[in-house]
Amino acid sequence: MKAFSAYKNPALAVDLVVFGYHEKTLSVLLLNRNEEPFKDRWTLPGAFLQMEESFQQLCSRILQTKLGMDNVYLEQLYSFDAPDRDPRGRVISVAHYALINPKKFAVAAGKMANDVQWFPVKKIPALGFDHKEIFTKALQRLQAKIQYFPVGFQLLDEMFTMSELHELYECILGVEIDRRNFSRKILDAEYVINTGIKREGSQNRRPELFKFNKKLKQNNFQLNIS
Amino acid sequence: MKAFSAYKNPALAVDLVVFGYHEKTLSVLLLNRNEEPFKDRWTLPGAFLQMEESFQQLCSRILQTKLGMDNVYLEQLYSFDAPDRDPRGRVISVAHYALINPKKFAVAAGKMANDVQWFPVKKIPALGFDHKEIFTKALQRLQAKIQYFPVGFQLLDEMFTMSELHELYECILGVEIDRRNFSRKILDAEYVINTGIKREGSQNRRPELFKFNKKLKQNNFQLNIS
DNA sequence: TTTCTTTGTGTCAAATTAACACAAACAAAA
DNA sequence: TTTTGTTTGTGTTAATTTGACACAAAGAAA
Numbered sequence: 001m002k003a004f005s006a007y008k009n010p011a012l013a014v015d016l017v018v019f020g021y022h023e024k025t026l027s028v029l030l031l032n033r034n035e036e037p038f039k040d041r042w043t044l045p046g047a048f049l050q051m052e053e054s055f056q057q058l059c060s061r062i063l064q065t066k067l068g069m070d071n072v073y074l075e076q077l078y079s080f081d082a083p084d085r086d087p088r089g090r091v092i093s094v095a096h097y098a099l100i101n102p103k104k105f106a107v108a109a110g111k112m113a114n115d116v117q118w119f120p121v122k123k124i125p126a127l128g129f130d131h132k133e134i135f136t137k138a139l140q141r142l143q144a145k146i147q148y149f150p151v152g153f154q155l156l157d158e159m160f161t162m163s164e165l166h167e168l169y170e171c172i173l174g175v176e177i178d179r180r181n182f183s184r185k186i187l188d189a190e191y192v193i194n195t196g197i198k199r200e201g202s203q204n205r206r207p208e209l210f211k212f213n214k215k216l217k218q219n220n221f222q223l224n225i226s
Numbered sequence: 227m228k229a230f231s232a233y234k235n236p237a238l239a240v241d242l243v244v245f246g247y248h249e250k251t252l253s254v255l256l257l258n259r260n261e262e263p264f265k266d267r268w269t270l271p272g273a274f275l276q277m278e279e280s281f282q283q284l285c286s287r288i289l290q291t292k293l294g295m296d297n298v299y300l301e302q303l304y305s306f307d308a309p310d311r312d313p314r315g316r317v318i319s320v321a322h323y324a325l326i327n328p329k330k331f332a333v334a335a336g337k338m339a340n341d342v343q344w345f346p347v348k349k350i351p352a353l354g355f356d357h358k359e360i361f362t363k364a365l366q367r368l369q370a371k372i373q374y375f376p377v378g379f380q381l382l383d384e385m386f387t388m389s390e391l392h393e394l395y396e397c398i399l400g401v402e403i404d405r406r407n408f409s410r411k412i413l414d415a416e417y418v419i420n421t422g423i424k425r426e427g428s429q430n431r432r433p434e435l436f437k438f439n440k441k442l443k444q445n446n447f448q449l450n451i452s
Numbered sequence: 453t454t455t456c457t458t459t460g461t462g463t464c465a466a467a468t469t470a471a472c473a474c475a476a477a478c479a480a481a482a
Numbered sequence: 483t484t485t486t487g488t489t490t491g492t493g494t495t496a497a498t499t500t501g502a503c504a505c506a507a508a509g510a511a512a
Binding site: 161162163179180183184187 | 489490491492
Binding site for chain 2: 008009010011012048049051052053054055076078079081082083090092094
């Protein structure tokens, strides 16, 4: 480590935007900090990166110790570097976002925070640090991604109805989607995944909403419609 | 900074994938390292983040000191965290990519490296660290982004012909594009940018290749076709 | 002025989307 | 078990978009 001795490194943290879907509402999990800075303010859950730890591991650690969750969909979002983003000093945050099904995890306040709570994405309070910016970027990413990749099933139970999926999409994208055309797109996509070939029918091909790729098929992706 | 005293932080670096377009070829700038680790191997240019420095500033510093460039298009790519990616110890790399016009900058070896050279993206040699992975991700990002956002002009002169732009797109995407339909899309897009309304004509609307948004207009974007 | 090259528009068939009628499947109630 | 309503999926059609290519206008070179 000689090579680094001349450097004083900024601290490295991960902040998590945890999305959950419940009662037709997309929500985000926030912690009420019980210590300075931003004591009693809502913030995203986060923690500092340990020397030997990967981002994945750190995310799991945050989810487990602070929120009691594991095995969730996770994706790296962006790294935030504003020099003044943390009043304690220089901290780079490599933000990630997670998609979970709130029913599976009873959210309980961990040791650090005095309160953990779901907030609908339309009613996010003032956040500490630059977490509002992180949240906004995460929501935009989710909205963009759901249109070409089947993230979003992680927000529902293993089995879900077409209506539930339809509502989820309308909710996340904030637009109305024709129920029947949506249904057709999902079924077409599922068919392609399972068989590798397009579904025939007079004109019933709607390959736009999802552009499933082969990787997904390899990953044994399953769209369960009850 | 008391709060951090318990932590030993991983080092933070930025690695740059600098794209240039020259003689109908998309290339990447590589440095031949003249010190361990990976002495005499090709790598992406990079440097460690100083305490008060933003990513932007660090990128500029790398471009200026190692490559003699400034004022280039720059975008954050992804953060790489494999614990063993640097044999010297734990180093997180927040990779960025840049688009430049090679004609504007005479590439000269800086102090650190003993050689700087353009490599066509189809002929990248074995790279040190995990830089092959970073390069691959950058190329994929560029290919994806160019299809809905007008990055890519930065690779050409201020004035360029339609043929040049057309070639650039074919080169980056690695596919053939009909010259005439391409031309129409570009001109339609330019028209929308300048006037805010669609270009009329019997069926000559091709709004797919670029989805220019208003932000671009605000940024005074100009597509100069000689 | 002629000839060649570059560039842009017209046209048309195929593919895709959006909107909505209708029918089958399912569930709840009687 | 029948009735009644709700959910879900397919059919159909018009409008939009794409892709392929003919052809013409504009420039550049000879």
